[in-house]
Amino acid sequence: MNIAVLSRGENLYSTQSLIKAGEKRNHDIEVIDPTYCNVMIQKNKALLQYHDEIVDDLHAVIPRIASSNTFYGTSLVRHFEAMKVFSTVSSFGILEAQDKWATFQILASAGIPMPKTTLGSHYYLADFLKDFGEGPVIIKLVSGTHGSGVILCENYKNALSTVETLQSTQTKFVMQEYIEESKGSDIRIIVVDGKVVASMKRKAAAGDFRSNLHRGGSGNPIDLSDAEKEIAIKAAEVLKLGVCGVDILQSKKGPLLLEVNSTPGLEGIETITGIDVAGKIIEYIEKMVNSK
Numbered sequence: 001m002n003i004a005v006l007s008r009g010e011n012l013y014s015t016q017s018l019i020k021a022g023e024k025r026n027h028d029i030e031v032i033d034p035t036y037c038n039v040m041i042q043k044n045k046a047l048l049q050y051h052d053e054i055v056d057d058l059h060a061v062i063p064r065i066a067s068s069n070t071f072y073g074t075s076l077v078r079h080f081e082a083m084k085v086f087s088t089v090s091s092f093g094i095l096e097a098q099d100k101w102a103t104f105q106i107l108a109s110a111g112i113p114m115p116k117t118t119l120g121s122h123y124y125l126a127d128f129l130k131d132f133g134e135g136p137v138i139i140k141l142v143s144g145t146h147g148s149g150v151i152l153c154e155n156y157k158n159a160l161s162t163v164e165t166l167q168s169t170q171t172k173f174v175m176q177e178y179i180e181e182s183k184g185s186d187i188r189i190i191v192v193d194g195k196v197v198a199s200m201k202r203k204a205a206a207g208d209f210r211s212n213l214h215r216g217g218s219g220n221p222i223d224l225s226d227a228e229k230e231i232a233i234k235a236a237e238v239l240k241l242g243v244c245g246v247d248i249l250q251s252k253k254g255p256l257l258l259e260v261n262s263t264p265g266l267e268g269i270e271t272i273t274g275i276d277v278a279g280k281i282i283e284y285i286e287k288m289v290n291s292k
Ligand SMILES: Nc1ncnc2c1ncn2[C@@H]1O[C@H](COP(=O)(O)OP(=O)(O)OP(=O)(O)O)[C@@H](O)[C@H]1O
Pocket: 115, 138, 140, 144, 145, 146, 147, 148, 149, 150, 176, 177, 178, 179, 180, 182, 184, 185, 186, 204, 209, 210, 211, 212, 247, 249, 258, 259, 261
């Protein structure tokens, strides 16, 4: 099978892990850098040129689109969809998962539990902010990643000045209930082909409330409850993501969805759990392409 990883980082752990897993199963696996792709429509047909060659022999693609490249990255994946090349994630899923607010709107309609969240519009925010009370509130950028752009405001006054600053720079953000009892930890679940294949509990470094491994957090494998599994599987299904990372906070009210990542990093989860997630992704591709 001819498989391409759509990635700008050939040497990144995740890309290399996918290459190794593909080669181990005797597939031809290459890395396509989205920046060198030219997408065109000619005679009502979607055509793709990579460097100076037309690409027409791929069976599947594994998009690893950075959040900084959502517009062109999504357009490229949509192009592969038009060319009937199997993609592990849909262009719809990449687009919506990149926007935390859009994710929440879509998943709320599917009945998935989430922390109380309000979009930071440009009007009357002082009033909406009061809704979160005098205590701590989380303010986060709609397109933040790796924990940057997530602010814990200790009280209403801190929150108000943060919100006013973001408004003045026209930055898109949400205000969110702070789930104090999660105590600086969250759960990362990897879903492949509608099944949970790996999960870990991440804990923030001392003094931080963000459990991202990129921020010095640490992780341990975890056995999930049925409710946690159900949230992850449902979120992946609704967002049409054959592969994704689903982050969950454990709260007094039960598990709450935090976000969905259409390009989950593989290094942390494979190292911490010892599970060959890349291999599961290749098996998923084999199943889908062979059933066509
Ligand atoms: N409402 C909340 N209550 C408590 N902790 C939170 C809340 N929101 C975020 N956190 C903490 O901050 C971390 C980063 O938040 P979030 O996952 O929303 O940001 P991100 O930048 O998108 O991270 P990622 O790299 O996983 O995409 C979470 O892993 C969690 O530990």
